[in-house]
Amino acid sequence: MGDLSKPPFLDKTLHALFLDFDGTLVGFADDPDGITLEPGTLERLSALEERQGGAVALISGRALSSIDRFLSPLAFPAAGVHGQEVRYTAGGEVVTAPPPEDLATARERLQAEIGPGDKLRIEDKETALVVHYRTAPEEADRAERLGEEAVAGCSDLRLVKGHAIVEIRPSGVDKGKAIAKLMQRDPFSGRKAVFIGDDTTDEDGFEWVASAGGFGIKVGSGETAAKYRLDDVAAVHRWLDAVARQ
Numbered sequence: 011m012g013d014l015s016k017p018p019f020l021d022k023t024l025h026a027l028f029l030d031f032d033g034t035l036v037g038f039a040d041d042p043d044g045i046t047l048e049p050g051t052l053e054r055l056s057a058l059e060e061r062q063g064g065a066v067a068l069i070s071g072r073a074l075s076s077i078d079r080f081l082s083p084l085a086f087p088a089a090g091v092h093g094q095e096v097r098y099t100a101g102g103e104v105v106t107a108p109p110p111e112d113l114a115t116a117r118e119r120l121q122a123e124i125g126p127g128d129k130l131r132i133e134d135k136e137t138a139l140v141v142h143y144r145t146a147p148e149e150a151d152r153a154e155r156l157g158e159e160a161v162a163g164c165s166d167l168r169l170v171k172g173h174a175i176v177e178i179r180p181s182g183v184d185k186g187k188a189i190a191k192l193m194q195r196d197p198f199s200g201r202k203a204v205f206i207g208d209d210t211t212d213e214d215g216f217e218w219v220a221s222a223g224g225f226g227i228k229v230g231s232g233e234t235a236a237k238y239r240l241d242d243v244a245a246v247h248r249w250l251d252a253v254a255r256q
């Protein structure tokens with residue numbers, strides 16, 4: 011993992027910080043509701059928000075209602091479900107794009123194959139669907155096959171592989187576009203975007219921030235469009251802590 015260096019500190023007035031959630035700010039758990047925050051997470055995020063003049067946002071594949079449950083009472087500007095949901099201001103209204111019609115078809119197809127007692131589990135985010143296999147890695151190929159069958163003939167849906175999941179989401183959304191939307195608004199506009207993420211779905215974000223003069227920070231190993239790397243969630247928190255205290 012020594013190929014990319016540790017990121018530099020952020021400038022208070024130059025940079026806007028965008029944070030992925032699972033695998034970046036929190037470690038993985040068998041169940042999306044079962045994650046635990048690192049000690050001091052809320053205080054650290056609050057300090058960063060203040061330091062960066064409010065230019066801190068969450069960019070996640072999760073629904074924002076799920077993130078808010080963990081970070082309450084904080085409610086950052088954020089994009090959820092890869093950009094299908096956007097909250098432009100802290101504590102403000104969440105704007106949700108309607109799901110494509112084909113999502114209902116994909117849902118029916120998955121539900122016909124994955125019933126109660128199945129080792130695979132469906133997470134229904136209303137505007138996207140996830141098949142989880144973290145507790146049954148031997149079912150990974152089946153999860154992928156069922157995902158492919160669910161989106162067959164549905165041109166407005168895209169199948170994406172993540173950490174022990176396959177996800178079905180609208181074709182038009184990705185984390186790069188989500189960051190671009192937030193960057194059009196205060197307090198983000200005019201700053202350079204810095205995005206931290208760990209997963210394949212974060213690569214769109216890394217590419218966008220680089221194209222706009224900012225930089226990406228990849229968490230963990232693997233090929234990436236990010237310029238810098240941090241080893242794991244603990245390293246992310248150490249770095250955020252150092253930035254907040256600087």
Ligand SMILES: O=P(O)(O)OC[C@H]1O[C@H](O[C@H]2O[C@H](CO)[C@@H](O)[C@H](O)[C@H]2O)[C@H](O)[C@@H](O)[C@@H]1O
Pocket residue numbers: 030031032033034037038039040041042043045069070071072073133140142144172173174175177209211
């Ligand atoms: O974009 P992110 O914030 O990284 O969200 C990506 C997906 O995160 C969640 O799944 C992941 O975390 C779960 C809890 O640790 C874990 O069980 C699963 O294996 C991981 O892939 C979430 O459930 C998904 O909806 C998000 O798309």
